[in-house]
Amino acid sequence: MGKGRRQHEERAGRIVAAHGRRVVVEARDGTTRACRLFGRKLQVVCGDDVQWVEAEAEGADGLVVSAGTRRSELARINASGVAEVIVANLDQLVAVLAPVPEPDFELCDRYLAAAEWAGLDAAVTLNKSDLPGASDPGVVAELDTYERLGYPAVRTCKRPEPSVEPLRRLLRDRVSVLVGQSGVGKSSLLNLLVPGVEAAVQEVSRATEEGRHTTTASSLYHLPGDGDLIDSPGVRDFAPPLPAPRDVASGFREVHAAGVGCRFPDCRHDGEPGCAVEAAAAEGHISPRRLTSYRRLLRLAGTMEERLRASGRLRRERDERFRR
């Protein structure tokens, strides 16, 4: 600490690891401290900008005293079925697909929609590009569809020679997460992108006092060059909360764009007369598979809304959050 600096001077920092109320703060000078949160009301997640002070607190070296306004939030549905924010100040979501396990494009659509609802950039990577299934015409066609919608689509693999450069370029200068179904190779990609990540994970476990083999903390890793990756078991294959049915379309770029031409302003693009989305699909401008994905999510959102209404939990705030 500099000479004459007051012990309790507030300093700016960023949450680079969080496990409940045990966090690691990175100060502006790049040094990190295990910290606790001041007061019961304060809640932070990985990626939050915070103010902190040096202080001995429950074995930690500092106290986080306040959190700044977030430019974005990524939420998931937790085990109790409630939406909770898991990452703050994210720029980009990268959906990871692979030929094996069989690619779940509907899940990929849902992640891309979650990115749209949260106001994030999104991209797709087909990992395990060394496997023959990576050039399957069906897979190639789906990647083309994503590219035409404006989502960058790259290919990566860890074998026979690691190839992650195209993905690295996408991650430059941004804070990103890698998401996707189990087994597509997210951990393998993280290991290739962040040298020494295993040591970093152990360091976080120590700082947040987790068991070494039960790491559930989320962590922010700096990429060589510029850019950051946030990773945690709760983020990798998170279930994105759904907005109210009328807002689902804003998660599908092509449906949202075509929807301005529908006869009814509140058209849900689900069989209504004069639906411009239906017409665009019939003319081949919208992928039938994407439209099916949209409609499945629309129905799911309807079911969720009814369930929430029945339990009296439907709140206006939730609707506001997804409105664009």
Ligand SMILES: Nc1nc2c(ncn2[C@@H]2O[C@H](COP(=O)(O)OP(=O)(O)OP(=O)(O)O)[C@@H](O)[C@H]2O)c(=O)[nH]1
């Ligand atoms: N052929 C091939 N196999 C890969 C590649 N990347 C990962 N794998 C294999 O795929 C399997 C799953 O990889 P992981 O990195 O554990 O996948 P994950 O997405 O992190 O899986 P979860 O931890 O279950 O979420 C492992 O057996 C890897 O060795 C690749 O580029 N090519």
Ligand SMILES: [Zn+2]
């Ligand atoms: Zn319509």
